[in-house]
Amino acid sequence: MIFRWSVTTTNGRVLVVGGHGAVGSVVTAALDRWFPRRVLTAGRSRGVRMDVTDPDGFRRTLDGLDDIAAVVLCVQPPDAGPARACLERGIHLVDVNAQPALLAEVSRLDGAAAAAGATAVLSVGIAPGLTNLLARRAHDVVGGAERLELTVLLGAGERHGADAVRWTVEALATPPGAARPRRVALPGHGRRRAHPFPFSDQHTLPETLGVPEVTTRLCLDSRALTRVLFALRPATRRPGLRRALAAALRHTHLGGDPFAVRADAWRGDRHAAFALTGRTQSRISGLVAAHTARRALDGRLPAGVHHIEQVPVLADLPECLAPEGVTLHTLPEDRARDRA
Ligand SMILES: NC(=O)c1ccc[n+]([C@@H]2O[C@H](COP(=O)([O-])OP(=O)(O)OC[C@H]3O[C@@H](n4cnc5c(N)ncnc54)[C@H](OP(=O)(O)O)[C@@H]3O)[C@@H](O)[C@H]2O)c1
Structure with a gap:
């Protein structure tokens, strides 16, 4: 370029x-x-x-x-x-x-x-934002990825802004497509079941990096709330339920304020993965x-x-954010992720 x-x-x-x-x-x-x-x-x-x-x-x-x-x-x-x-x-x-x-x-x-x-x-931002930067690193390490998988964990206890909550609830109502939920290891959070979620990174990275297959998944720090949120997904096509859910998410703070993002890249048998962890996504x-x-x-x-x-x-x-408590992790492939 x-x-x-x-x-x-x-x-x-x-x-x-x-x-x-x-x-x-x-x-x-x-x-x-x-x-x-x-x-x-x-x-x-x-x-x-x-x-x-x-x-x-x-x-x-x-x-x-x-x-x-x-x-x-x-x-x-x-x-x-x-x-x-x-x-x-x-x-x-x-x-x-x-x-x-x-x-x-x-x-x-x-x-x-x-x-x-x-x-x-x-x-x-974080997703999109830090996810894109980690995706780029992992893509470069494998010499041009054929597949990228991004995972985002957000803190259910954080006071997310009204505009961000509105975006999240609208995104939940978007049909998830063909991708499946996956168990993914996130530093400090163990192995988490993360669900396909329409973050914009998976739509723009195929064009900016030329990677044919990109999927982004979401989970919350609270396993129980992750289960409830995604169980409600089919019902969020109803506007009334979306309004009620947005109000509940703005006023219910179960969990903490951590976040984690992880990017995995594959090319043939080559794999690279990076993660970032910290507190308060806003x-x-x-x-x-x-x-x-x-x-x-x-x-x-x-x-x-x-x-x-x-x-x-x-x-x-990512390195500039170290003084703010953001930690960069270089990770091995999580071969057990779908068997856990
Ligand atoms: N990339 C990422 O990782 C990332 C992460 C978090 C959030 N976001 C995005 O960032 C945006 C803000 O999120 P937030 O959590 O900060 O939301 P927020 O706390 O609700 O803040 C929104 C701000 O925008 C103002 N505003 C609302 N409607 C407006 C309008 N029509 N014209 C001008 N100003 C308006 C509000 O003030 P007034 O009510 O006074 O207008 C408020 O100051 C959202 O679009 C969210 O999706 C992106």
């Missing part, structure tokens, strides 16, 4: 949309430490008033703000309108969204972003976004639209 380097000024300010949410507040705090007095927050009710569902209003508000060099989008918009507004103005974009169709739509803005000298980084997702925005503001990212694993200078993010 040939990179054209961004030319946008890096002295400007950064706008964190959804900057008071579970992810956005972490992004705001980290960027404020690195770029004092250069960080603005936005949302419908606090900070700069912006609504991502109102494209004209979003553009008008952006045009009314001086010297915005980067936007970190910490809420899921209905379409690529906010991304287009930023990139056409030469404003860098860091997007934590996890919705495959929306990511595909934003990817199509590559030409507009490159022409304006702006960078967009997509698949930023905090670590926010820190991944903040480090990405920092490098955009430092002028270190190529112009155009990229997923996180396509940008070489972001490959060391």
